[in-house]
Amino acid sequence: MNQKESDVVIIGGGIIGLFCAYYLSKEGKSVTVLEKGPLKEACSYGNCGLVSPSHALPLNSPALIMKAAVWLFQKDSPFYIKPQLDMKFVSWMLGFALNAFNKKQIERSMHGRNNLLIDSKNLYNDLFASQSFDCNWAPDGIHFVFGKEENFEAYRAKDDKLATIGLAAEPIVGQTLLDMEPALTDRAYGSWFYKIDASLNPGKLLTGLRKELIAKGVVIEELCEVTEFKKNNNRITELVTNKGNIKAKDVVLATGAWSPWLENQLNLKIPIVPGKGYSITMKRPAISPICPLIFEERKVVATPWKDGYRLGGTMEFSGYDTTLNRDRLQSLKRAATEYLKEPFTEENAEEWCGWRPMTTDGMPIIDKSPKHQNLYMACGHNMLGLSMAPSTGKLIAEMITAKEPHIDHSLYSFNRF
Numbered sequence: 001m002n003q004k005e006s007d008v009v010i011i012g013g014g015i016i017g018l019f020c021a022y023y024l025s026k027e028g029k030s031v032t033v034l035e036k037g038p039l040k041e042a043c044s045y046g047n048c049g050l051v052s053p054s055h056a057l058p059l060n061s062p063a064l065i066m067k068a069a070v071w072l073f074q075k076d077s078p079f080y081i082k083p084q085l086d087m088k089f090v091s092w093m094l095g096f097a098l099n100a101f102n103k104k105q106i107e108r109s110m111h112g113r114n115n116l117l118i119d120s121k122n123l124y125n126d127l128f129a130s131q132s133f134d135c136n137w138a139p140d141g142i143h144f145v146f147g148k149e150e151n152f153e154a155y156r157a158k159d160d161k162l163a164t165i166g167l168a169a170e171p172i173v174g175q176t177l178l179d180m181e182p183a184l185t186d187r188a189y190g191s192w193f194y195k196i197d198a199s200l201n202p203g204k205l206l207t208g209l210r211k212e213l214i215a216k217g218v219v220i221e222e223l224c225e226v227t228e229f230k231k232n233n234n235r236i237t238e239l240v241t242n243k244g245n246i247k248a249k250d251v252v253l254a255t256g257a258w259s260p261w262l263e264n265q266l267n268l269k270i271p272i273v274p275g276k277g278y279s280i281t282m283k284r285p286a287i288s289p290i291c292p293l294i295f296e297e298r299k300v301v302a303t304p305w306k307d308g309y310r311l312g313g314t315m316e317f318s319g320y321d322t323t324l325n326r327d328r329l330q331s332l333k334r335a336a337t338e339y340l341k342e343p344f345t346e347e348n349a350e351e352w353c354g355w356r357p358m359t360t361d362g363m364p365i366i367d368k369s370p371k372h373q374n375l376y377m378a379c380g381h382n383m384l385g386l387s388m389a390p391s392t393g394k395l396i397a398e399m400i401t402a403k404e405p406h407i408d409h410s411l412y413s414f415n416r417f
């Protein structure tokens with residue numbers, strides 16, 4: 001490994017780590033990113049590619065808790081909790097459920113998420129206005145599609161809530177929707193169209209950003225796992241890896257769902273659990289959606305790119321399990337079949353699963369470690385890491401360079417847990 005000391009060492013080369021590297025290098029810092037896996041292991045690789053301010057409301061809601069009780073008994077349900085006696089998970093689940101019934105907390109999470117989502121959308125626009133690489137950036141909106149009128153109408157309450165923060169959707173029903181999205185069958189009753197949302201190909205974004213960073217002098221060490229920290233008083237002085245030790249002035253923890261694996265080393269309790277999701281990536285169908293479609297009743301997303309197509313979704317709490325569950329993969333196809341004329345193609349389909357870094361309140365941790373003078377945490381981005389990454393990277397760069405933060409980050413503090 002390149003032993004030259006960098007100003008900042010970032011642990012984790014997913015989308016959060018890369019955006020931290022991007023803004024730190026813009027501030028003139030020398031940066032090394034240490035990444036333990038191949039690209040595909042990161043949750044940032046196989047996700048649905050939505051950059052979606054429309055998702056400001058957290059997942060915690062009384063409605064989800066009620067539905068989850070029913071889904072527990074369905075093999076291919078969109079939400080699954082494997083029965084487990086792991087006390088860390090039990091206490092996480094309790095925190096998640098309590099937040100679902102705490103109106104003040106839901107309000108706080110909505111505002112905290114919204115600030116990161118809107119800011120990141122703007123930063124993506126700036127990035128793609130000046131960047132040379134193509135990752136299928138499409139700032140054209142996303143449809144939340146419903147098959148049943150009653151479900152479409154029930155969603156109105158959620159949209160009304162989003163309208164209070166300026167995110168109201170356009171309701172589109174019947175033939176108008178089919179004219180906008182000819183790939184839908186007439187079983188689709190209507191959609192809530194969020195014009196503010198965008199999409200991209202996350203694998204291409206990771207690859208493009210990596211190339212860009214390397215060209216700017218950022219060192220990216222792959223297949224390099226951090227296993228231990230050497231400390232002096234409250235400072236991390238060296239990181240121990242499978243490729244040798246590396247000295248550090250400042251360190252960023254951007255390890256997504258793996259963050260708790262380092263908590264004993266850091267003497268911190270990191271309240272993140274893995275929320276497993278699946279995707280299937282394939283050739284674009286001949287009759288393809290124009291914009292991404294979220295089939296809300298099934299919690300499945302269909303994202304089209306000019307040269308590809310992905311179905312993704314499901315939330316499974318089954319620990320750090322890497323098995324590709326056939327029932328869940330099939331459920332993605334079955335859901336798409338309910339709404340689309342050509343729901344999937346089979347050629348060279350790539351099946352994938354990844355772990356979302358889930359916190360109990362739907363907000364990430366973007367903060368300085370309470371126990372270390374030179375460790376910064378950028379983890380726990382739940383279902384929205386891609387949508388929140390630029391803002392997170394910029395905040396971390398501002399913390400490390402002691403600049404005035406461009407948005408309020410008090411809601412993302414570690415000590416709230």
Ligand SMILES: Cc1cc2nc3c(=O)[nH]c(=O)nc-3n(C[C@H](O)[C@H](O)[C@H](O)COP(=O)(O)OP(=O)(O)OC[C@H]3O[C@@H](n4cnc5c(N)ncnc54)[C@H](O)[C@@H]3O)c2cc1C
Nearest residue numbers: 012014016036043044047048050226256277384385386387
């Ligand atoms: C099916 C699915 C669909 C999704 N769709 C969307 C979407 O449409 N829009 C959206 O915004 N979000 C979406 N998400 C969520 C999003 O993918 C995550 O929030 C995001 O990828 C988290 O990014 P990250 O960089 O924190 O974590 P990761 O991408 O997982 O990166 C963390 C990296 O750290 C590395 N690492 C861990 N420990 C170590 C160590 N000790 N040493 C070195 N390296 C280490 C890991 O190998 C990994 O590469 C989706 C997730 C899933 C599963």
